[in-house]
Amino acid sequence: MKVKKITCGIIENNNYILIKGNDCIIVDLSDFETINEYIEKSELNVLGILLTHTHWDHLLGVDKFVDKYKVPVYLSSSRPNYIMDADFDYTIKKYGIRTRFDIDKIHIKYLDEGRQKIGNFEFFVIETPGHTTCSIVYYFPIDKVMFTGDFLFKKTIGITNTQLSNKEQMKESLKKIKTYPNDVTIYPGHGEDTNLKYEKIHNRYLNR
Numbered sequence: 001m002k003v004k005k006i007t008c009g010i011i012e013n014n015n016y017i018l019i020k021g022n023d024c025i026i027v028d029l030s031d032f033e034t035i036n037e038y039i040e041k042s043e044l045n046v047l048g049i050l051l052t053h054t055h056w057d058h059l060l061g062v063d064k065f066v067d068k069y070k071v072p073v074y075l076s077s078s079r080p081n082y083i084m085d086a087d088f089d090y091t092i093k094k095y096g097i098r099t100r101f102d103i104d105k106i107h108i109k110y111l112d113e114g115r116q117k118i119g120n121f122e123f124f125v126i127e128t129p130g131h132t133t134c135s136i137v138y139y140f141p142i143d144k145v146m147f148t149g150d151f152l153f154k155k156t157i158g159i160t161n162t163q164l165s166n167k168e169q170m171k172e173s174l175k176k177i178k179t180y181p182n183d184v185t186i187y188p189g190h191g192e193d194t195n196l197k198y199e200k201i202h203n204r205y206l207n208r
Contacts, residue, residue, distance in 0.1 A: 032061035052149025076134040077110035130170025131158030154194040
């Protein structure tokens with residue numbers, strides 16, 4: 001599986017396009033024009049969009065993209081999440097953003113924790129609440145990669161002092177993620193890539 005990382009959007013989000021043959025899945029989508037341009041140039045067949053969580057900056061391009069490509073949007077089955085009420089999002093007022101995510105028009109598929117398959121893409125959903133109630137990690141064991149959204153970054157973690165976040169849940173989620181193999185590459189929602197071995201040593205939230 002090829003992983004194409006595209007950093008774009010108002011606050012520099014990492015968007016990922018996972019490619020097998022001519023098929024692809026997108027992990028988070030913060031800017032329609034940028035992602036659409038790559039898809040068109042590469043002549044890829046889009047199977048769906050995976051959201052790590054539903055903060056506005058991770059889904060700002062979803063509505064336009066779904067309108068064009070008619071693909072489902074996958075997200076955590078955990079409730080509540082931000083698509084139910086955009087005003088819960090702590091950054092809304094700061095950036096003056098109003099996300100348009102019409103759940104009556106967009107085909108949403110809620111994912112439970114465990115093994116999943118979309119086309120030829122096989123992966124696991126790992127529930128990692130803390131940064132938000134609906135935070136999940138997408139783990140592709142064959143390719144040894146994880147897409148962690150705002151749950152886990154290089155040498156730090158997502159904030160837990162906002163609505164729908166929870167410090168105790170974050171602690172439990174970090175315990176869970178420590179059980180996975182050291183050689184897994186971590187692709188976060190912002191910033192640099194890393195790997196689980198490095199984080200177990202250098203990330204104070206994992207090594208204490």
